[in-house]
Amino acid sequence: MPGPKVPAAQSTLRILRFLASRKGPVAASSIATALELPRSSVYHLLAVMTEQGFVVHLPEERLYGLGIAAFELSSAYTRQDPMARLGEPLLRALVDAVGENAHLAVMHGRDVVYVVEERAPYKPSLVTNVGVRIPAHLTASGRSMLAGLPPAQVRALYPDRDSFASRWESTAITTPGQLRAELSRTRERGWAVEEGDVTPNFASVAVAAHDHRGLPVAGVALTFLGHKIDDEQRAELVGHVRRTAEALTRRLHGAVPGGGG
Structure with a gap:
């Protein structure tokens, strides 16, 4: 038997779902209109979620988007067994084919x-053991994912030095400018690269896997x-x-960029 409804909780989750369905940040008035919620309630809930990190406010543009805490919830799911189980056989096949170390992040x-x-x-052991965290902007895998995010979302993640x-x-x-330039080059190439930014003398190349909306998830x-x-x-x-990234995207029932299946 369902328990009592909590209107504020329901509205909060509806707002988060709405923001997650958008390609980038949106205005509070758009949220209120789309969800048929009072504007005052929307502004109040957005303020609370911004304080907690689930929403980010872009004051110059008067827009709201998903915050870092929301990304952490999303990646907490993808870090669990389903992602590892889907990715492991593909990475084993990749290593067998090329004879180099492979990883999924x-x-x-x-x-x-x-x-x-x-x-x-x-091959030499690396710093990319399972569970290790590295700043995304330094890694090829991180750059491959950042390059596929809406520009406003990247600005929200990296607002300043x-x-x-x-x-x-x-x-x-x-700096944000250097990151924008690198992500632009990544999009033009269609793949990401880093040269000694994580470990001297080593280089990495990466391509993102995508979800059903075409957004990067791994x-x-x-x-x-490198030499x-x-x-x-x-x-x-x-x-x-x-x-390999396209095969993982298909396993995730995602949308392969360029119209693939």
């Missing part, structure tokens, strides 16, 4: 968390000794990574 706030790691025989502070010493990207990556892989070999590795 999901977003957790401004970090990536590694949920699958497959090591190739006789302080957003890039971390225990990692890399100075590859330290990053498939290969890591290798041992020439441009032709790197292009071949990227092709394998792309096919």
